[in-house]
Amino acid sequence: MNIAVLLIFVAFMTISLLVVAAKSIAITREGERLVVFRLGELLQVHPPGLVLLIPFVDRGVRVRVDQVPGWQTLSEGELQQRLVEASMKSP
Secondary structure, three states: OHHHHHHHHHHHHHHHHHHHHHHOEEEEOOOEEEEEEEOOEEEEEEOOEEEEOOOOOEEEEEEEHHHOOOHHHOOHHHHHHHHHHHHHHOO
């Protein structure tokens, strides 16, 4: 009886750790930016690459750069501002 309970507990903990690990990693492709919100407030705009998030606290919204009109001519600060605005519009 105790071994069965122990096995169920270990299985539950393993699945829980896998879910947390999967939610903490975000990979952004070329041509995308990841706008990260922490508890609803803007935290940072990440360039393409690997991003580590705090599960259930951070929310990452992927925004394609080509959705922003005139993105080739914008400075980095203006581009980040437009990407944040675009992320607010996406669901």
